[in-house]
Amino acid sequence: xxxxxxxxxxxxxxxxxxxxxxxxxxxxxxxxxxxxxxxxxxxxxxxxxxxxxxxxxxxxxxxxxxxxxxxxxxxxxxxxxxxxxxxxxxxxxxxxxxxxxxxxxxxxxxxxxxxxxxxxxxxxxxxxxxxxxxxxxxxxxxxxxxxxxxxxxxxxxxxxxxxxxxxxxxxxx
Numbered sequence: 001x002x003x004x005x006x007x008x009x010x011x012x013x014x015x016x017x018x019x020x021x022x023x024x025x026x027x028x029x030x031x032x033x034x035x036x037x038x039x040x041x042x043x044x045x046x047x048x049x050x051x052x053x054x055x056x057x058x059x060x061x062x063x064x065x066x067x068x069x070x071x072x073x074x075x076x077x078x079x080x081x082x083x084x085x086x087x088x089x090x091x092x093x094x095x096x097x098x099x100x101x102x103x104x105x106x107x108x109x110x111x112x113x114x115x116x117x118x119x120x121x122x123x124x125x126x127x128x129x130x131x132x133x134x135x136x137x138x139x140x141x142x143x144x145x146x147x148x149x150x151x152x153x154x155x156x157x158x159x160x161x162x163x164x165x166x167x168x169x170x171x172x173x
Contacts, residue, residue: 002120003081004110007034007094010103011135015128021121022114027061027084028076033121034094034104038130044097048076048106050084051091055105087111100134 001023009015017037021030027048035042050058061074061084085092090108095101114120 001082002112002114003085003108004112004124005030005106006109007037007104007106009038009128009130009135010105011131013128013131015130017123017127018109018125019121020112020118020124021081023082023111025081025121026077027079027081028063029121030081031063031076031094033123034106035096037123037126038102040096040102044099046076046094046096048084049093049095050089051093051105053091055091055093057093097134102134 002020003023005019005021007017007019017034019030019033019037021033031046031048032042035046046063048061050061052058059074061076061079063076065073065075067073085108087108092106094104094106096104
């Protein structure tokens with residue numbers, strides 16, 4: 001089967017690409033198709049994140065497993081597209097280049113039969129120009145019910161201005 005995706009750059013302007021890819025492809029194949037479709041060289045770190053209808057970040061599928069110890073991360077080269085995305089789980093977040101944070105919302109639009117003689121992956125449609133720099137990200141923490149706003153006096157009774165007067169070696173382990 002062929003998956004048809006729309007990858008939308010998270011920016012003010014409308015910038016997106018429609019990509020066809022075989023459902024049996026790896027997530028690394030999909031990563032390569034997206035980077036090529038948007039004109040990136042593909043040399044930066046990247047990750048996919050399983051997402052829901054609210055575009056919340058879920059499980060990570062990394063280009064490489066950079067974890068240490070017993071915690072392992074799913075990697076793109078070992079993860080098949082159809083095992084990650086399907087009709088009832090159609091959304092992914094894709095982050096390319098963690099220093100610049102190019103962020104994409106990727107959604108499965110259609111599942112179709114392959115066209116004879118068509119090479120896949122296939123860039124079906126391209127709209128908009130990618131900006132010279134990644135859009136700025138605004139990270140806002142949600143306030144937990146019952147939690148007070150930040151208090152400048154910490155739990156040890158120090159005022160925020162007192163930190164300037166502390167010796168560096170004070171309370172150092």
